[in-house]
Amino acid sequence: MCGIVGVFHSDGKLPDARLFASCVERLRRRGSDDSGLWSDPNVRLGHRRLAVVDLSPAGHQPMESHDGRYVIVFNGEIYNHQELRSRLTPADGWRGSSDTETLLEAYRAWGVDCLQKLNGMFAFAIWDRLERRMFIARDRVGVKPLYYGYNGRLFAFGSRPGAIAPLLGATGSDPDPEALRLYLELGYIPAPLSFYRQVRKLRPGHYMLIDARALNIARYWDYRHIPPDTTLRNRPEGELVEELDSLIRQSVRLRLMSDVPLGAFLSGGVDSAMIVAAMKASGVSAPKTFTIAFQEEAYNEGPEAAAIARTIGVEHVTETHSVSDLLALLPMYVEEQDEPFADSSAFATMAVARLARRHVTVALTGDGGDELFGGYHYYPLADRLSRMTRWPRGLRMLLQGVAGYMPNHRAKLLAGALRLNGGVEAFNYLRSFAKDFPPLVTPTVLEQTASSRDWFEQAAASFALDLTSAETGMRLDLGFMLPDGYLHKVDTATMAFSLEARCPLTDYRLVEWAMRLPVEYKLRGGQTKYLLKKALCRYLPPDQVYRRKRGFGVPVAEWLRGPLRNWALDLLHDTSLTSRLPLEHERVRQLFDLHVSGARNAHPLLWAVLMLLCYVARHDRNAELPDFGTHKAA
């Protein structure tokens, strides 16, 4: 777990060495153990290291191959690197035991095809000094981030957009209009966009080759066209449960490779319980598990998590907070985000990362389970809505009129849904913060940009044919929300505390298997994650598996009506901030009033706007964050 940054200029007009070093410094939190710089006439590479595997200096980066031809900077882990080593024979033998060295030799032996053989989370760059060509790749599912910018001559890449923006002369004060619009619709910025106009995010499963002539981007792994395998229906369910369980155990076992102490997040939900059970079953003697408990009953999963830990027989560390304590993390949250990011559950993730870091350096998480195995409540809803879109138009218009007049939030949502056409639109409606609210960006932005619906429709058009709306939604989430939302959140939150997170459920073999799994093993009779829960029943009694899922979020809706109301109003009326953004400010304030009045719930959208304003305050005006200490929840 590290941070990387680099630049390439074909004519050698590289940025100043001190500027470059300061960019590497911006990655300090990603790697607190070591740092390194490397340069030649066309390239500078920088690295911050968090030592997890091969703690010796032999793991130092940037690392040159023994013959000096290749130089690498690498962030992540190659979990199968021991197996790859057995298939490689470097001319001068191995110098150390790091996966970085393995990766270098894998590229030498197999070229770009080495990507097909890697199992891991990674973002790396290998500079070929002989061919004068840079090879950059990101892992299949997008666990590790990689940003880049190219102005035709100068190419820069790095783990954070903030680390490369100065190299490209980019600032966040002139945001990419499409990124801004999508952020306000989704709460995150989908790859390849970033908040900076000049910076792009390399999409998961893609690699790039850059030399003096061209920059070329290509995909090397694709889950999109893997169709559900209907023959699986003919197999006994027990067999499928066994197969799933053993795949998860394999993925977990691979991710136990570490020379430092290792634990896991445990939330009380199905995914993290499955990971912890698999750790235990893989022979980890006493894995430590971490949970943030809340004083407020409605949000507290602490007791459930503790019960699960007891049943599985693992050591369990809990820290209890008041939900509003999490707000103390806001300044750090904004500091660590180089782009606005609106998922309020990031606070809880940061809190658990902070707790875990006191005990371990590596923690396993359950991320990916919901997207792969159908965990979100809106998947069955997407199917229902999409059936509704096929009702006769007249009937829908009539119902829409009726529902629109009803005073309750759900009826209003239904009225909006009756206007939809088709499954992807239904999914977008359920996912999007924008719902049927008037757009908050200016008409100019609207005109220049595509909506999240356009993005989803474009993506869905290349999926395997004949998927249900729910299946389409899961695949869209796997392509967008998982990497750009949740995995981004986990990476940023854990990096902020120099903790390495590993997500076994994102193992590509599991992803491919999940794509082949017909939808009725994911959603059945109103139940989500059907098969995964069956697998978990091998380790836990049913009452611990089939509990009602508690929201992992924080009570933003109530906060905005109560303790954070004044803080929010201050931000929304601070014209020195709002004037920097192409937003319809009056509409934003009206939306806030509408929310506070209780007529509609618009907190996801409002929270996105508030986080955006905090981001602008911190990164553009470089001011201290507006103080909400005085407004803070009692």
Place this chain on the structure above:
Amino acid sequence: MLLTETFGDGGIQRFNRTFLSACDRLDVECEVLSLVDVESARSRWNAPASMRIHVFARNKPKFALATSAAILRGGYDFIIVGHINLIELVALNVWIRRHGRVLLVAHGIEVWSGISDSNRRRSFAAVDLILSVSQYTRERMRDQLPELTTERFTIFPNALNESWIGRFALAEPVELPIPLPEKYLLSVTRLDRGERYKGIISVIEALAMLRDASIHYVIAGRGEDQPFLQQVAQRFAISDRVHFLGSVSDSQLARLYRECAAFVLPSGKEGFGIVFLEAMFFSAPVIAAREKGAVDVVQDGQTGLLVRYGDTMALAESMNRVLNDTALRSRISANGRASVLEGGPFTFDAYVKRLADIFNVPLRAKDA
């Protein structure tokens, strides 16, 4: 013959015209009722003199009345239903039985689902023989209505219309709305929002993955989805290499086919794919998706390349192979062309012969 439309641009319209031309060649006299067409569109196609074509400008009641009147009048050897949506109109014939056989033409997507509701199901009793453009279409129909035995079907693949070839073979090089890039891939398709399965998005993505930045992509055809697709190209930063021509004339189309480096349409739901035949006629190497009716038309590795639908990596690789492997390109373009020329399965002659067998009429010696 009951047709939805005869004079338009789409695949079904072209099928209908080919069918009528074949009837003409067989000296089979036809009375055609065409629902959607208007009088002014007639001039777009030079109909054979033996055809009596009545147009109804979407007037459904009038169309239904005229159909019923014709059936009551009687005397036809065959009633040909050109589209599943018109099938209920011939149910009357079951009671009256004043005609010979009823044939239904099954093109593709329109019969792949929704034919098993009880009304439709009953109407199938009136149909003696189904002319299915591909094996896939037949199987999809049988999945829904198992009572349709294979004997009720005949596989009736499309062919290049004789007059189409006549016009194209003679077409002079014409100007196009843009200067043609030196090396380009071509798609010919409608661009409708509801037809994103055509795979244009995949081609754009695959184009962005090609290392050779001198390859362009030309799309002929219009539709409301064009702005969206332009956005997609923009997002992949290759909008300068993706060209939307809108509708083009037949002779413009001929030039596009003739000069393209490859014809690419990795569509997921092609009932048959007459455009593949057109491309083959001009010796353009064809890349299609291994889906539905396209499998009947394109023999993988022989008359074209097939890739998995939605697999952009495989698509990019096939595009690379066709662009760079000269031996492969000349082999598939030669084989492709042979399949639409004399002796091949998709020639107009072969089509006429199939129709002669169905009508049980003798083949007329070809006009000297």
